[in-house]
Amino acid sequence: MSGREQILGTIRRSLKRDALSGAAREAAEARLRQHPVNIVPARAAGTPDERLRTFEHWATFNHATVARVAAAEVPQAVADYLTSNNLPARAVMAPDPALDRYDWGGRPLLELRRGLPLDADRVAITGALAGIAETGTLVLASGPAHPTSIHLLPETHVAVLREADVVGPMEEVFDRLRARYGEGVMPRTVCTVTGPSRTGDIEQQLELGAHGPRRLHILLVGD
Amino acid sequence: MSTVSEPSSHAPGRGKTVGLFVTCLVDMFRPSVGFAAVKLLEDAGCRVVVPDVQTCCGQPAYNSGDRGDARAVARQVIAAFEGFDHVVVPSGSCGGMIAHHFPGLFDDDRPMRQRAEALAARTHELMSFLVDVLGVRRVAARCDATVTYHDSCSGLRELGIKAQPRTLLAGVAGLKLAEMTNPEVCCGFGGTFCVKYPDISNAMLIDKTADIAGTGADTLLAGDLGCLMNMAGKLQREGKAVRVRHAAEVLAGMGDLPAIGEPERTEAPVSDRARPRAHRRTSAGS
Amino acid sequence: MQSTAHAFKANVGHALVDDNLQQSLAILKVGFSERRRQAAERLPEFEALRDRARDIKNHALAHLDFYLEAFEAKVTALGGHVHWAPTAADARAAVLDICRRAGARTVTKSKSMIAEEIALNDHLEAHGIEPVETDLGEYIIQLRREPPSHIIAPAVHLTKDQVADTFLEHHRKLGFDKRLTERNDLVAEARQVLRRRFLEADVGITGANFLVAETGSSMLVTNEGNADLTNTLPRVHVVIASIEKVIPTLEDAATLLRVLARSATGQESASYTTFNTGPRRPDDPDGPAEYHVVLLDNGRSSVLGTQMQDMLRCIRCGACMNHCPVYGAIGGHAYGWVYPGPIGAVLTPQLVGVEEAGNLPNASTFCGRCESVCPVRIPLPKLMRHWREREFERHLTPASVRQGLALWAFLARRPQLYRRATGIANRMLALFGRADGRYGWLPLARGWTRHRDFPAPQAGGTFHAQWKARGGARR
Numbered sequence: 011m012s013g014r015e016q017i018l019g020t021i022r023r024s025l026k027r028d029a030l031s032g033a034a035r036e037a038a039e040a041r042l043r044q045h046p047v048n049i050v051p052a053r054a055a056g057t058p059d060e061r062l063r064t065f066e067h068w069a070t071f072n073h074a075t076v077a078r079v080a081a082a083e084v085p086q087a088v089a090d091y092l093t094s095n096n097l098p099a100r101a102v103m104a105p106d107p108a109l110d111r112y113d114w115g116g117r118p119l120l121e122l123r124r125g126l127p128l129d130a131d132r133v134a135i136t137g138a139l140a141g142i143a144e145t146g147t148l149v150l151a152s153g154p155a156h157p158t159s160i161h162l163l164p165e166t167h168v169a170v171l172r173e174a175d176v177v178g179p180m181e182e183v184f185d186r187l188r189a190r191y192g193e194g195v196m197p198r199t200v201c202t203v204t205g206p207s208r209t210g211d212i213e214q215q216l217e218l219g220a221h222g223p224r225r226l227h228i229l230l231v232g233d
Numbered sequence: 234m235s236t237v238s239e240p241s242s243h244a245p246g247r248g249k250t251v252g253l254f255v256t257c258l259v260d261m262f263r264p265s266v267g268f269a270a271v272k273l274l275e276d277a278g279c280r281v282v283v284p285d286v287q288t289c290c291g292q293p294a295y296n297s298g299d300r301g302d303a304r305a306v307a308r309q310v311i312a313a314f315e316g317f318d319h320v321v322v323p324s325g326s327c328g329g330m331i332a333h334h335f336p337g338l339f340d341d342d343r344p345m346r347q348r349a350e351a352l353a354a355r356t357h358e359l360m361s362f363l364v365d366v367l368g369v370r371r372v373a374a375r376c377d378a379t380v381t382y383h384d385s386c387s388g389l390r391e392l393g394i395k396a397q398p399r400t401l402l403a404g405v406a407g408l409k410l411a412e413m414t415n416p417e418v419c420c421g422f423g424g425t426f427c428v429k430y431p432d433i434s435n436a437m438l439i440d441k442t443a444d445i446a447g448t449g450a451d452t453l454l455a456g457d458l459g460c461l462m463n464m465a466g467k468l469q470r471e472g473k474a475v476r477v478r479h480a481a482e483v484l485a486g487m488g489d490l491p492a493i494g495e496p497e498r499t500e501a502p503v504s505d506r507a508r509p510r511a512h513r514r515t516s517a518g519s
Numbered sequence: 520m521q522s523t524a525h526a527f528k529a530n531v532g533h534a535l536v537d538d539n540l541q542q543s544l545a546i547l548k549v550g551f552s553e554r555r556r557q558a559a560e561r562l563p564e565f566e567a568l569r570d571r572a573r574d575i576k577n578h579a580l581a582h583l584d585f586y587l588e589a590f591e592a593k594v595t596a597l598g599g600h601v602h603w604a605p606t607a608a609d610a611r612a613a614v615l616d617i618c619r620r621a622g623a624r625t626v627t628k629s630k631s632m633i634a635e636e637i638a639l640n641d642h643l644e645a646h647g648i649e650p651v652e653t654d655l656g657e658y659i660i661q662l663r664r665e666p667p668s669h670i671i672a673p674a675v676h677l678t679k680d681q682v683a684d685t686f687l688e689h690h691r692k693l694g695f696d697k698r699l700t701e702r703n704d705l706v707a708e709a710r711q712v713l714r715r716r717f718l719e720a721d722v723g724i725t726g727a728n729f730l731v732a733e734t735g736s737s738m739l740v741t742n743e744g745n746a747d748l749t750n751t752l753p754r755v756h757v758v759i760a761s762i763e764k765v766i767p768t769l770e771d772a773a774t775l776l777r778v779l780a781r782s783a784t785g786q787e788s789a790s791y792t793t794f795n796t797g798p799r800r801p802d803d804p805d806g807p808a809e810y811h812v813v814l815l816d817n818g819r820s821s822v823l824g825t826q827m828q829d830m831l832r833c834i835r836c837g838a839c840m841n842h843c844p845v846y847g848a849i850g851g852h853a854y855g856w857v858y859p860g861p862i863g864a865v866l867t868p869q870l871v872g873v874e875e876a877g878n879l880p881n882a883s884t885f886c887g888r889c890e891s892v893c894p895v896r897i898p899l900p901k902l903m904r905h906w907r908e909r910e911f912e913r914h915l916t917p918a919s920v921r922q923g924l925a926l927w928a929f930l931a932r933r934p935q936l937y938r939r940a941t942g943i944a945n946r947m948l949a950l951f952g953r954a955d956g957r958y959g960w961l962p963l964a965r966g967w968t969r970h971r972d973f974p975a976p977q978a979g980g981t982f983h984a985q986w987k988a989r990g991g992a993r994r
Contacts, residue, residue, distance in 0.1 A: 255982050255983065257941075259982055260982040261944065262977070265977060267982040271991070281991070281992065283983070289927075293924065294924055297916065298904065298906075298908040298910055299908075302932075306928070306932060386884065390890070421844070422884065423884025426883065428966030431969055432532065435970035437847075437848055463971065466957065466967070466971030466973055467971040469957055469971075469972045494972060494975070495957075496956035
């Protein structure tokens with residue numbers, strides 16, 4: 011008997027039934043198909059403006075920094091951030107077409123490379139699929155526009171998030187994913203990132219920058 | 234809101250007959266807690282009956298995995314305490330055993346389970362009975378002391394006893410409450426636990442007595458004699474000058490009795506010192 | 520790992536005199552519980568979410584076969600592989616086989632309790648493959664060749680100085696020859712050392728916090744980002760997860776996530792919560808070419824439908840141990856196996872046998888603090904009591920305890936005899952203790968009097984004797 015049959019058989023014996031059938035099976039299938047929403051915290055609700063404020067509050071609470079800028083100011087805001095943190099004006103940028111709308115050429119002192127990150131890269135600039143107001147979380151989906159390693163390897167991650175992409179609760183991200191990739195379909199990774207990498211493993215004291223970025227800076231871009 | 238100082242036509246417990254489950258520890262070691270309960274209940278207008286056929290609630294067996302003996306003792310308790318308007322227990326632990334655990338002992342015995350559920354629904358820890366059932370908010374007692382209150386685990390988590398003792402203590406003249414940092418953390422008693430795992434129990438107890446001492450209180454109160462004896466024994470062993478009493482004693486105006494573990498000053502039975510004084514206001518220490 | 524749960528009492532003895540451990544536990548006892556309390560307060564829906572989380576897990580368990588098959592179908596459709604492992608040995612063999620076929624020399628791992636449960640590292644090492652733990656805490660204890668002492672904070676028993684010594688000893692050969700004194704320097708050094716290991720690893724092995732049947736996703740929650748690097752950089756990603764990790768939908772995951780991080784560390788959310796679904800897609804710039812999920816049973820399927828089923832709801836947040844005064848006194852190693860604290864006291868007898876681990880469910884005051892904070896409302900004291908009942912039924916309870924209980928029960932069931940016995944005991948104790956009000960020593964009560972005095976009974980006899988004498992109402 012295969013391991014599979016053995017495990018499924020024991021489960022069914024323990025539950026005192028055969029494989030699900032009839033109405034019970036249909037109910038379980040419907041749950042997968044309809045994926046009903048459970049309880050959504052009230053803090054995730056609100057007008058778009060309130061959502062932005064909620065996002066900013068919780069992102070900051072979770073040790074990210076947030077700057078609200080206009081689209082035209084994005085390259086300047088990145089350069090300013092790097093300068094004010096004594097970081098090199100050099101970054102690897104995700105091959106995300108959504109980032110092309112910003113006038114990076116207007117900042118010739120900012121040296122940008124598009125593509126995969128290298129271990130030596132100290133700063134990464136990426137877009138984001140969404141922001142979750144409820145917890146101040148960035149949503150980063152893998153794909154041609156976004157290698158997963160780009161928001162992990164460099165010490166500093168600057169994420170460009172459009173205001174229109176800030177949703178209330180995590181459940182709205184799932185709606186967006188289903189709309190984009192199809193029902194029950196996910197890209198290889200959907201990383202939800204809340205603040206910079208951290209550890210409390212030495213004497214339970216918080217240290218930032220364990221393996222991933224030490225700094226997470228979010229540019230919240232108005233339209 | 235009602236103030237209980239003496240039985241009167243306004244007494245909220247008037248007409249109610251209460252069966253008192255004394256608990257084995259109170260019976261054996263600190264009868265004054267039982268008499269304090271009697272006084273508080275009578276002052277509230279209740280008629281108090283103490284069934285003869287009571288020994289223990291069954292926890293030693295139940296918590297040792299001996300379900301058979303726990304059921305036997307539970308049957309006895311259920312039979313002895315049927316027919317009262319309420320059953321009152323001056324212990325959150327034994328009260329929790331009856332009100333929370335008895336029905337589950339009879340999952341395979343429907344008639345017994347129903348009787349256990351009926352008893353459970355009528356069974357209350359003393360202070361929560363006074364506050365939650367009778368609506369008592371104030372007792373006439375005096376106790377010139379700074380006290381800290383330990384929330385015994387079963388009462389707190391099985392019966393939701395947290396505010397009730399504090400509500401009543403707030404009305405005791407001369408009493409100040411100084412809370413611990415962690416009043417809700419176990420003292421390390423745990424019934425047979427403290428003798429089966431004495432060293433773990435001791436480590437927990439050391440944390441507890443440090444927390445108690447840190448409040449600066451001169452008196453420690455709680456609603457469970459087991460925890461109180463555990464903490465009193467440690468405070469005394471450590472030479473910490475904190476007196477330890479059951480909260481019911483203070484509420485009943487018996488705060489002048491020797492504290493738990495203190496030498497007796499008289500050979501007179503506690504019952505003589507604790508008779509309800511029906512025609513005068515209680516005021517201990519006066 | 521080899522269980523030492525049978526030696527619990529000896530383990531406790533060592534733990535209580537270990538100054539470094541006690542120093543660490545002093546921090547733990549206040550930190551975690553306070554942070555969880557604050558996080559719960561910040562979210563008004565927290566209690567309702569706990570109810571819902573419990574219901575989701577109960578539903579998943581009642582339909583476990585269905586959701587496992589649904590999960591498998593999704594993974595397979597994406598080109599991933601699902602390996603069903605009834606036993607720990609099956610799971611070890613499956614992982615080793617994957618590593619061998621990948622020609623792996625080193626594998627990076629992100630913290631997995633299942634890997635501890637099946638002793639995966641020892642198995643890989645014995646077959647010439649080097650496992651490298653990448654969670655900082657897990658890395659530290661791997662260097663020290665110790666088991667984890669906590670399910671989410673494996674090195675919580677160590678002080679900074681101990682970590683500094685360990686790093687100096689093991690990193691010197693890598694060119695780090697300065698003993699560090701600051702926490703941030705220790706973290707930075709580990710980052711540098713482990714970054715090299717990440718980049719050279721052939722296989723990445725992670726656990727999973729949840730498996731989502733709807734999408735075939737395995738979910739990982741970390742603060743360090745090590746799991747993401749583990750599942751992204753190597754050519755092969757292996758997820759090892761026990762069968763009860765499967766839940767129906769992404770929406771269900773969202774609910775469970777809301778209680779997980781808050782219960783574990785008091786965070787609003789962990790830094791990284793990642794849904795991994797299958798291998799690298801054709802147009803992905805990075806990610807593993809192969810994706811495997813090893814599903815471990817190891818006895819769980821036979822717990823379904825029993826009194827103990829509730830233990831399978833556990834989402835491994837660690838709140839029960841963070842709030843347990845027994846764990847707070849002795850730390851995790853004393854429990855002697857992989858899972859410490861209240862959940863360990865319930866799981867360990869299931870997984871290694873109650874003969875081996877009988878002390879664990881007994882070493883509890885039933886204070887109930889664990890149940891009061893469990894995000895999925897596992898009735899931990901009740902489950903510990905079930906184990907005590909199984910022990911009692913099987914005559915594994917110590918003879919002294921059984922004899923004491925038998926005497927107690929004999930008397931407790933005979934109220935008149937009981938009255939006489941307590942009357943005599945009361946008078947004898949009162950006589951001997953009258954002068955001091957307490958005893959520093961009592962026969963048969965050494966467990967008590969070793970550490971504390973025993974209060975003498977009040978004068979005047981038992982309550983019942985006095986009540987009778989007074990003419991109180993009886994029945």
